[in-house]
Amino acid sequence: MTRSGLIWSILAALGVGGAAFAFAIAWRPAIAEIDPPKPQSFDADLVKRGRVLASIGNCNDCHTVRGGKNYAGGLPVPTPFGTVFSSNITPDPETGIGRWPEAAFRRAMRSGVARNGAHLYPTFPYDHFTNVSDEDDRALYAFLMTREPVHAPARPNQLSFPLDQRMVIAGWKLLFLRRGTYQPDSSKSAEWNRGAYLVEGLAHCGACHTPRNALGAERISAAFAGGDVDNWQAYPINAASPAPVPWTAEALYAYLRDGFHPDHGTARGPMAQVVSNLASVPAGDVRAIAIYMADVLGPPTPDRKREGELALAQATKPTPSAPQAEAGGAAIYHAACATCHESGRQPPYGGINLGLSTVVTSPDPRNLANIVLSGIRSVEGERSPIMPGFAPSMSDEQIVTLLTYLRTRFSSQPAWTDLAKLVREARRTQTVFLQTSAGPNSAPVDAKQRGVP
Ligand code: HEC
Numbered sequence: 001m002t003r004s005g006l007i008w009s010i011l012a013a014l015g016v017g018g019a020a021f022a023f024a025i026a027w028r029p030a031i032a033e034i035d036p037p038k039p040q041s042f043d044a045d046l047v048k049r050g051r052v053l054a055s056i057g058n059c060n061d062c063h064t065v066r067g068g069k070n071y072a073g074g075l076p077v078p079t080p081f082g083t084v085f086s087s088n089i090t091p092d093p094e095t096g097i098g099r100w101p102e103a104a105f106r107r108a109m110r111s112g113v114a115r116n117g118a119h120l121y122p123t124f125p126y127d128h129f130t131n132v133s134d135e136d137d138r139a140l141y142a143f144l145m146t147r148e149p150v151h152a153p154a155r156p157n158q159l160s161f162p163l164d165q166r167m168v169i170a171g172w173k174l175l176f177l178r179r180g181t182y183q184p185d186s187s188k189s190a191e192w193n194r195g196a197y198l199v200e201g202l203a204h205c206g207a208c209h210t211p212r213n214a215l216g217a218e219r220i221s222a223a224f225a226g227g228d229v230d231n232w233q234a235y236p237i238n239a240a241s242p243a244p245v246p247w248t249a250e251a252l253y254a255y256l257r258d259g260f261h262p263d264h265g266t267a268r269g270p271m272a273q274v275v276s277n278l279a280s281v282p283a284g285d286v287r288a289i290a291i292y293m294a295d296v297l298g299p300p301t302p303d304r305k306r307e308g309e310l311a312l313a314q315a316t317k318p319t320p321s322a323p324q325a326e327a328g329g330a331a332i333y334h335a336a337c338a339t340c341h342e343s344g345r346q347p348p349y350g351g352i353n354l355g356l357s358t359v360v361t362s363p364d365p366r367n368l369a370n371i372v373l374s375g376i377r378s379v380e381g382e383r384s385p386i387m388p389g390f391a392p393s394m395s396d397e398q399i400v401t402l403l404t405y406l407r408t409r410f411s412s413q414p415a416w417t418d419l420a421k422l423v424r425e426a427r428r429t430q431t432v433f434l435q436t437s438a439g440p441n442s443a444p445v446d447a448k449q450r451g452v453p
């Protein structure tokens with residue numbers, strides 16, 4: 001966001017905040033505290049369902065700091081307006097939600113209000129969670145209230161006035177929070193409806209994949225048209241998808257469930273955590289998500305279909321081997337990349353032909369820069385893809401030369417511009433991302449408990 005855009009949005013937020021005062025909706029009543037319920041008081045099956053739902057909702061992704069205690073919060077979530085820190089959602093009575101009755105938890109999920117009545121920042125994606133059914137909120141509550149309580153006081157947010165005033169959020173909600181439970185579409189299958197409920201609600205796919213307006217709200221008219229998250233691009237996953245081979249429900253299922261499909265490659269960066277979580281979710285739910293998303297993407301046009309077939313055919317043809325005197329990007333590619341990416345091997349060591357990768361056809365080269373710099377780390381205890389990071393061994397200039405070559409060699413799209421600045425920025429933010437977040441490609445927080453209630 002540009003600086004003037006930011007100032008404008010702060011002013012707008014102020015105005016909206018003022019309007020909210022006028023409507024006198026700015027403060028909500030506190031809900032009385034309860035004595036922390038005993039973990040044994042929750043039904044085991046309910047807790048088990050809650051675990052699955054927490055995985056679909058990626059609660060661990062934002063509420064657990066790398067190397068920290070599960071769900072103890074404190075993760076800095078960057079926004080264009082400043083940094084909001086996630087809360088401690090363990091049942092600790094002093095610093096967590098131990099004294100929250102279920103009604104307070106449900107109100108937080110549905111309308112973004114804390115137990116004490118304070119409005120919560122929409123970095124907590126309640127604009128999606130508002131769809132979650134009462135039964136599912138109950139299961140999530142049971143799951144969280146049976147976790148290990150962790151004493152971890154909240155970290156103060158880094159927001160400037162007036163956005164540090166939680167009142168302002170009331171105005172934001174007035175404009176952008178569309179409350180309501182999911183209304184099934186009776187013209188569609190039960191599976192499609194299940195997928196829509198999850199994608200639009202708990203799984204909050206649009207939180208990353210939908211672009212946002214100046215006030216940080218998703219642009220409903222551009223649903224799934226591509227968004228930004230932690231200096232990665234979350235690609236368009238609607239009709240504008242730049243994937244060389246059009247996505248199908250089967251490919252989506254494999255990608256979301258196993259984190260890999262041979263026509264598309266692997267999920268990385270913030271998407272790696274999403275996929276890690278979906279690996280422990282019942283297959284039926286992931287299939288429902290895939291079926292709904294395939295419908296959002298729509299059937300490919302005849303042109304897109306032909307391009308996809310061409311990309312697949314090209315992918316089997318090796319790049320002409322490097323002549324002795326080859327220089328520049330081609331030389332770097334043959335020396336550092338082709339051995340794995342044109343070996344015809346499957347992961348963990350073989351990578352896909354880069355002509356099949358959205359990373360190279362996307363108008364936005366950030367993800368490619370990120371991957372070349374940090375590689376792909378294996379997930380502990382799994383046969384997951386491995387690629388070395390080249391941050392220590394390649395200079396920014398070499399990476400720029402390589403990226404320029406890959407774009408011409410593996411796509412028919414126009415050249416990227418401003419690569420030098422972009423690579424510099426990618427190197428800087430990569431370090432920050434690796435230090436603070438549980439991703440990319442790290443083991444899921446609950447890895448040890450996968451599949452276990
Ligand atoms: C994209 C990041 C993100 C995800 C995903 C996320 N949260 Fe949060 N959550 C936050 C942030 C940030 C806050 C703090 C908001 C604030 O302080 O205004 C928060 C606050 C909360 C609160 C309020 C706690 C309090 O003490 O006020 C609850 C409850 C909560 N989250 C539950 C969940 C659950 C359950 C899930 C999964 C279904 C989840 N969150 C997923 C970022 C996230």
Ligand code: HEC
Pocket residue numbers: 199203204205206207208209229232233234235237241242243252255256264266267268269270271274289293358359367
């Ligand atoms: C935390 C942010 C985030 C969330 C939540 C998220 N995604 Fe993604 N997604 C990304 C990013 C970033 C990428 C690009 C990753 C890469 O380059 O490998 C991506 C990539 C994808 C791709 C690959 C697109 C392509 O053409 O290669 C698909 C498909 C996808 N996401 C679907 C989903 C679905 C379905 C959901 C919800 C279940 C979801 N995503 C939730 C961030 C997110």
Ligand code: HEC
Pocket residue numbers: 264265266267333336337338339340341347348349350351352353354356357358359368371372376385386387388390
């Ligand atoms: C040791 C083997 C190895 C080397 C060397 C290697 N890669 Fe990879 N790479 C992989 C594996 C494995 C994956 C994950 C599977 C996949 O997605 O292709 C991957 C994934 C990728 C992806 C994501 C593709 C997608 O959409 O899923 C890109 C882009 C990439 N590598 C680029 C490069 C570049 C550029 C180089 C050289 C600088 C390189 N790789 C060197 C093994 C390697």
